[in-house]
Amino acid sequence: MADGVFHSYSDLLSEVAARVRGVSGRPYLLGIAGPPAAGKSTLARRLANDLSRVHGLVARHCPMDGFHLSNERLEAMGLRAAKGRIDTFDSQGLLVAVQRLSAKRAFWWPLYSRSRHEPVADGLRITGDEDVCIVEGNYLLCDAPVWRDIGSFFEIRIFVDAPDKVLRRRLLGRHRSGGRNLDQAVAKIARTDLPNARRIRAGKGAAEIVIDGAGCL
Secondary structure, three states: EEEEEEEEHHHHHHHHHHHHOOOOOOOOEEEEEEEOOOHHHHHHOOOOOHHHHOOOOOOOEEEEEEEEOOHHHHHHOOOOOOOOHHHEEOOHHHHHHHHHHHHHOEEEEEEEEOOOOOOEEEEEEOOOOOEEEEEEEEOOOOOOOOHHHHHHOOOOEEEEOOHHHHHHHHHHHHHOOOOOOHHHHHHHHHHHHHHHHHHHHHOOHHEEEEEEHHHHH
């Protein structure tokens, strides 16, 4: 690692495992932020799996996407077309959930259904016995009301980024597989995804560790 930038996943895994083992008062909370399609979910799932399988730790991947506001509520607010923007998430609900993680509470962490395009309340069971919880999502390091409170709970803050051309290619595939035609996908990327990425990158300076989502993963 140099200047907080990891170029090797194995080095990052070893660093995280050492830090988790080096503290008492589990769970250890790790936050992963970055633009859409940068590789956050890939990294979070891989870390959770390898911390469990290789290092014998109880690790959970807790994605932020389950805190999307429902489509019905977005319609009522006139925000359906802006879905994915920072104000289309239940930030207060996410803050409460992160507080429950920190307090070792047992509860259901909501997940997002990409087939239904809706959050599912009883998604992931948190037992309170986890060694490490990896919270992952676009806006976790944003300097905005409620979001900065969420970010204060993380003992490691990681930012995953990739060039816009990589984001465009990945987002195009994601939107097409989700049912949008080519024109709709391109419009969504230009109207919502890339403007969101610019806002998300404003929080990059709050990260202790930066990951190249185009190369390291």
